[in-house]
Each structure stands twice: as structure tokens, then as C-alpha cells.
Amino acid sequence: MRPSARNEILDAAVRVVDASGEANITYEAVAQEVGLTKAGLRYHFPSRDAMMIAVIEHVVARWQRELVEELGAPLETSTLEERVRAFVAFAGEGGASQGEFVVFAEAVRRPELAAPWLEYLRTWFGFGEDTDSTSLLLVWLAANGLWIAEATGILDVGRDQRADLVSRLLTLAGGGSR
Numbered sequence: 001m002r003p004s005a006r007n008e009i010l011d012a013a014v015r016v017v018d019a020s021g022e023a024n025i026t027y028e029a030v031a032q033e034v035g036l037t038k039a040g041l042r043y044h045f046p047s048r049d050a051m052m053i054a055v056i057e058h059v060v061a062r063w064q065r066e067l068v069e070e071l072g073a074p075l076e077t078s079t080l081e082e083r084v085r086a087f088v089a090f091a092g093e094g095g096a097s098q099g100e101f102v103v104f105a106e107a108v109r110r111p112e113l114a115a116p117w118l119e120y121l122r123t124w125f126g127f128g129e130d131t132d133s134t135s136l137l138l139v140w141l142a143a144n145g146l147w148i149a150e151a152t153g154i155l156d157v158g159r160d161q162r163a164d165l166v167s168r169l170l171t172l173a174g175g176g177s178r
Contacts, residue, residue: 009034009044010058013051018099023106025051053116056107059100060120066090067124075124083124084136084143085173091143092166094150101151139173 012034016025025048027038034041045051064075070086071078078086096104107113127137146165149155157165 006044006054007058009036009041010055013055014059014097014099014103016099017055017102018097021098021102023052023102025055027051049112052103052106052113056103056113056116059096059103060116063090063096064120064124080125080127080133080136081174084140085170087124087140088143088166088169088173091147092162092169094147096147096151098151098153101148136173139169142169 009030013025013030016029016033017023020029027041027048030051031038031041041051045054067083067086067090068075070089071082073082075083104117107117125140127133127140146155146157146162150157
């Protein structure tokens with residue numbers, strides 16, 4: 001399958017999750033959204049779990065592209081502080097949709113789907129038990145709380161309040177605000 005077709009299918013699957021609010025995606029719904037037959041979709045994704053893992057990998061890849069862009073440097077040359085600051089900026093801009101949160105939650109609920117998320121989290125935010133990273137962990141947890149609250153509809157933060165929150169989190173992460 002050409003890469004753009006795969007991306008179109010996976011984008012369609014995320015739209016289906018966004019619209020339904022559920023990670024229990026079906027071949028029928030995704031096929032209809034992307035304009036393929038159910039059999040055509042099965043050809044590319046032999047099981048719903050295979051499709052779900054591909055969706056998770058797709059979302060993680062997008063997040064990583066956006067985080068690297070925010071970072072402004074290759075991941076391999078960055079510090080934990082720089083990665084946390086990039087994540088704060090990403091999350092502060094509404095980095096995840098409700099559908100992406102649902103996909104993330106499904107991976108947490110079903111450990112067989114968790115590998116892509118865990119790899120992403122370990123690669124980007126491999127917090128150790130050393131107390132030197134405790135303040136960065138606190139900032140990261142707060143930024144996650146912000147996007148989770150917004151993605152789930154629990155909280156609607158206005159632009160000015162969001163800018164203030166992001167500025168304070170960036171200050172706590174070191175180096176002042178952006």
C-alpha cells in the first residue's frame with residue numbers, strides 16, 4: 001500500500017474515534033469514512049487489533065514529529081529538560097484530540113496495545129528515580145493533566161489562562177517562559 005493511502009486510512013480511523021468517542025472501531029465505519037470496501041481495509045489490516053495498533057503508532061508518530069519540530073533539534077541531542085519544555089508547549093497548544101485521548105486510553109486499558117505508547121514515553125521522557133528530575137516530572141504530569149482535561153471535555157481553558165499556565169510550567173521546567 002502506498003504510504004499516503006495508509007495515512008489516509010489511519011487518519012480516517014482517528015476521525016471515526018473522534019466522532020464516536022469510542023476506541024471500538026469497526027471495519028465498516030473506517031471503510032465508509034475513507035471510501036474503501038471492508039475487504040480492502042481487511043487486506044491492509046487483518047484484524048481490528050492490527051488496525052488499532054497501527055492507529056496508535058500513527059498518532060505517536062504525529063506527536064513525535066510535532067515534538068521534534070517544537071524541540072527544534074534532533075531528539076538524540078536533546079536533554080530531558082528540553083523535551084519536557086517541548087511537551088509543555090505541545091500540550092499547551094491542545095496537542096491531542098479527544099479521539100487521540102480515547103486511543104491512548106484504550107492502550108492503557110488493553111496492555112496488548114500499549115507497546116507503541118510505552119516506547120514513545122520511554123524514549124522521550126525516561127524519567128529515572130533520581131531526585132534531579134522530580135521537578136521536570138511534576139511539570140510533565142501537569143502538562144499531561146491539562147491536555148487530558150481538555151481532551152475529555154472536563155475543562156475548557158481560555159487562551160489567556162492557557163498562556164499563563166504554559167508560561168508558569170515552562171518557568172518551572174527551567175529556562176523561563178518562551
